[in-house]
Amino acid sequence: MTTQQLTEQIQKKQSFLCIGLDVDLNKIPQHLLQEEDPIFAFNKAIIDATHQVCVAYKPNTAFYEAYGMKGWQALEKTINYLNEKHPDIFTIADAKRGDIGNTSSMYAKAFFEDLAFDSVTVAPYMGKDSVEPFLAFKNKHTILLALTSNQGAFDFQTKLVDDKELYKQVLETSKSWENSKNLMYVVGATKAEYFAEIRKIIPNSFLLVPGVGAQGGNLQDVCKYGLADNVGLLINSSRGIIYASNQSDFAEAAAQKAQNLQLEMASILKHAD
Numbered sequence: 001m002t003t004q005q006l007t008e009q010i011q012k013k014q015s016f017l018c019i020g021l022d023v024d025l026n027k028i029p030q031h032l033l034q035e036e037d038p039i040f041a042f043n044k045a046i047i048d049a050t051h052q053v054c055v056a057y058k059p060n061t062a063f064y065e066a067y068g069m070k071g072w073q074a075l076e077k078t079i080n081y082l083n084e085k086h087p088d089i090f091t092i093a094d095a096k097r098g099d100i101g102n103t104s105s106m107y108a109k110a111f112f113e114d115l116a117f118d119s120v121t122v123a124p125y126m127g128k129d130s131v132e133p134f135l136a137f138k139n140k141h142t143i144l145l146a147l148t149s150n151q152g153a154f155d156f157q158t159k160l161v162d163d164k165e166l167y168k169q170v171l172e173t174s175k176s177w178e179n180s181k182n183l184m185y186v187v188g189a190t191k192a193e194y195f196a197e198i199r200k201i202i203p204n205s206f207l208l209v210p211g212v213g214a215q216g217g218n219l220q221d222v223c224k225y226g227l228a229d230n231v232g233l234l235i236n237s238s239r240g241i242i243y244a245s246n247q248s249d250f251a252e253a254a255a256q257k258a259q260n261l262q263l264e265m266a267s268i269l270k271h272a273d
């Protein structure tokens, strides 16, 4: 999917919501554990109930890797289901990969070819040659960690390197890489006060913004300086949506939470015009 197609979906649905599919078998309704594939059964019910109010889904691969082969199979079924049933929805493998070049090429093949995700999250720490193998894939997107939502972001990302914060160095340097048009960036919703500075460096790049909901980030605060001409935001909420209920009404409860966020987004977009 191109970024233009993504923006068109955002305008059509009046939503820039990304729902995180972080499946924890201890948190899903217990009756689903009797299913042959409880993880996929949960994801399918969540997707069926919420696809009209969101534009993206983001499974975090940790929640699948933790269940070994069965977890990977559930991830594969989930991405196949999304690609077959909802090809207009943007998909993100939140895998935070990145390694020496030939290894990154294999990671890119795994997530863009074998699993056919639209995008994958990548750590910038190993530099240009660790990221460019991902960028080489046409119409696929590499979402670089810039300023993360956790407290530990202050350990390195905001430290000065050559008189400039490291996260700014990541944004500026990565703009010069080959196929940088395929870059998006992760910026945490809990860092809303940084968005104005970030938009000076990357005015129209898409930002994946986790941290709304369970981590306490605020949608209005992010949008104040984060919105771009092409909207340029994908706001992720995982636990705050998918675990709204652990009873038989879990899918309806998730849909209600997702719709509440979508309505707030529609109102923001209306007032931004």
Ligand SMILES: O=c1ccn([C@@H]2O[C@H](COP(=O)(O)O)[C@@H](O)[C@H]2O)c(=O)[nH]1
Residues within 6 Å of the ligand: 020, 022, 060, 094, 147, 148, 149, 150, 186, 187, 188, 210, 211, 212, 213, 214, 215, 236, 237, 238, 239, 240
């Ligand atoms: O800076 C980051 C980068 C990634 N994440 C991931 O996003 C979701 C957030 O889940 P919530 O339940 O809505 O808190 C999760 O998969 C994180 O690993 C992040 O939170 N911050």
